[in-house]
Amino acid sequence: MKLTRRQQDIYDILRDNLDHFDQPPTYDELCQLLGLSSRGSLHKHIQALTQAGLLEPMEGLHRGIRLVESVEAEEGIPFLGRIAAGRPIEAISQAALMKVPDEMLTGKSCYVLQVTGDSMIDEGIFDGDYVVIEQRDSADNGDIVVALVNNEEATLKKIVQQPDKVILYPANASMAAMVYKPGEIQIQGVLRGLLRCYL
Amino acid sequence: MKLTRRQQDIYDILRDNLDHFDQPPTYDELCQLLGLSSRGSLHKHIQALTQAGLLEPMEGLHRGIRLVESVEAEEGIPFLGRIAAGRPIEAISQAALMKVPDEMLTGKSCYVLQVTGDSMIDEGIFDGDYVVIEQRDSADNGDIVVALVNNEEATLKKIVQQPDKVILYPANASMAAMVYKPGEIQIQGVLRGLLRCYL
DNA sequence: TAGAATAGAGAACAACCGGAGAACAAATCA
DNA sequence: TGATTTGTTCTCCGGTTGTTCTCTATTCTA
Numbered sequence: 001m002k003l004t005r006r007q008q009d010i011y012d013i014l015r016d017n018l019d020h021f022d023q024p025p026t027y028d029e030l031c032q033l034l035g036l037s038s039r040g041s042l043h044k045h046i047q048a049l050t051q052a053g054l055l056e057p058m059e060g061l062h063r064g065i066r067l068v069e070s071v072e073a074e075e076g077i078p079f080l081g082r083i084a085a086g087r088p089i090e091a092i093s094q095a096a097l098m099k100v101p102d103e104m105l106t107g108k109s110c111y112v113l114q115v116t117g118d119s120m121i122d123e124g125i126f127d128g129d130y131v132v133i134e135q136r137d138s139a140d141n142g143d144i145v146v147a148l149v150n151n152e153e154a155t156l157k158k159i160v161q162q163p164d165k166v167i168l169y170p171a172n173a174s175m176a177a178m179v180y181k182p183g184e185i186q187i188q189g190v191l192r193g194l195l196r197c198y199l
Numbered sequence: 200m201k202l203t204r205r206q207q208d209i210y211d212i213l214r215d216n217l218d219h220f221d222q223p224p225t226y227d228e229l230c231q232l233l234g235l236s237s238r239g240s241l242h243k244h245i246q247a248l249t250q251a252g253l254l255e256p257m258e259g260l261h262r263g264i265r266l267v268e269s270v271e272a273e274e275g276i277p278f279l280g281r282i283a284a285g286r287p288i289e290a291i292s293q294a295a296l297m298k299v300p301d302e303m304l305t306g307k308s309c310y311v312l313q314v315t316g317d318s319m320i321d322e323g324i325f326d327g328d329y330v331v332i333e334q335r336d337s338a339d340n341g342d343i344v345v346a347l348v349n350n351e352e353a354t355l356k357k358i359v360q361q362p363d364k365v366i367l368y369p370a371n372a373s374m375a376a377m378v379y380k381p382g383e384i385q386i387q388g389v390l391r392g393l394l395r396c397y398l
Numbered sequence: 399t400a401g402a403a404t405a406g407a408g409a410a411c412a413a414c415c416g417g418a419g420a421a422c423a424a425a426t427c428a
Numbered sequence: 429t430g431a432t433t434t435g436t437t438c439t440c441c442g443g444t445t446g447t448t449c450t451c452t453a454t455t456c457t458a
Contacts, residue, residue: 002265004415005262037418043435044415044417045416060424062424062433064435098301098302101298103297121323194397198390225444225446227444235407236406237406261446262445
């Protein structure tokens with residue numbers, strides 16, 4: 001169902017309010033947020049959203065505006081942000097969904113990051129490529145993982161774990177491997193797929 | 200149905216706008232983008248695109264210009280087979296569909312091939328990777344294309360076309376470029392995306 | 399060269415969108 | 429219970445936006 005601009009505004013505000021308050025707003029409160037002076041005008045939009053299946057029908061109840069729970073999710077897995085060696089993952093403001101081949105999905109929770117930098121270039125992972133990551137807290141030796149170093153820097157590297165140390169290998173002849181103590185490294189996910197767009 | 204030049208312009212702009220805004224443009228906004236001063240002129244083109252099945256019919260709705268989402272974007276595009284330099288495309292027995300990110304689709308007809316061999320390794324295209332190809336019979340210099348050589352061998356190479364010759368460059372330091380006469384090379388498609396599965 | 403196809407300008411029209419405000423009824427609160 | 433808040437319904441309005449015309453210019457083709 002297609003929403004008009006104002007309907008979209010109102011839906012966004014309602015969705016936003018969900019996180020901030022435990023009670024739905026009254027019409028008057030919503031009108032104030034929207035800069036309206038007439039409840040009647042708002043009501044028409046609320047009705048349209050209900051018609052569209054985005055709001056539960058509210059039969060006269062006060063504070064009865066409620067979002068429909070299972071708005072059928074679009075297909076795809078979330079694109080979370082960028083990962084660059086030596087920095088935290090840079091989250092993107094608006095969560096977008098990205099369709100990926102089923103072959104890359106493992107049934108576990110997965111997400112997409114965009115790679116910044118050339119540290120994995122010898123593995124054919126270039127600056128600007130997208131990687132599909134399976135959320136996990138452990139990995140096998142030789143896996144390419146998203147690792148959190150000292151709870152602050154996120155990086156994409158090939159990992160080798162030994163009883164007394166953890167080594168992160170970049171795939172770039174001009175960069176050196178880094179050695180850490182096991183406690184300093186936290187695995188956040190394992191590389192499952194690569195996506196690259198040409199112009 | 201074949202689009203006129205202006206119709207193609209408009210379609211491209213609409214497709215481009217999809218990524219930048221969450222609401223379709225109004226006629227006036229589109230006119231401004233196109234340098235038109237009359238909504239009536241635009242309307243004729245919109246109608247033609249609707250007729251061609253590329254736009255949803257908009258029954259008087261404001262901001263009602265909406266692209267018809269192709270089945271391909273929902274279900275995936277066909278995986279046709281393997282391509283190895285020096286051999287015809289090896290078709291797969293049963294056609295499978297593969298979901299790919301919308302960003303790789305151009306609205307034109309696309310398909311997926313699996314790459315065999317290392318001839319494009321310096322471009323980060325490895326043996327076993329999947330490539331998304333847009334079906335076309337022409338390309339710009341520097342594009343990576345699926346080219347049919349002498350009507351029998353298919354190959355994935357970077358192309359440079361000159362009036363008197365066509366050069367196919369592999370992206371592998373240990374391989375040499377090949378030079379052909381224009382008539383010997385037939386372009387079958389242009390590289391739009393790359394997919395790689397890890398384990 | 400005539401005709402068709404493409405492309406645009408501009409005017410007039412109708413529908414849609416968003417809003418105001420009054421009156422009413424139901425829910426909630428004191 | 430009575431008063432107040434809150435949701436509902438209704439009519440009305442104006443600007444925006446899509447639609448339909450007619451008219452003109454340019455390009456391509458038979």
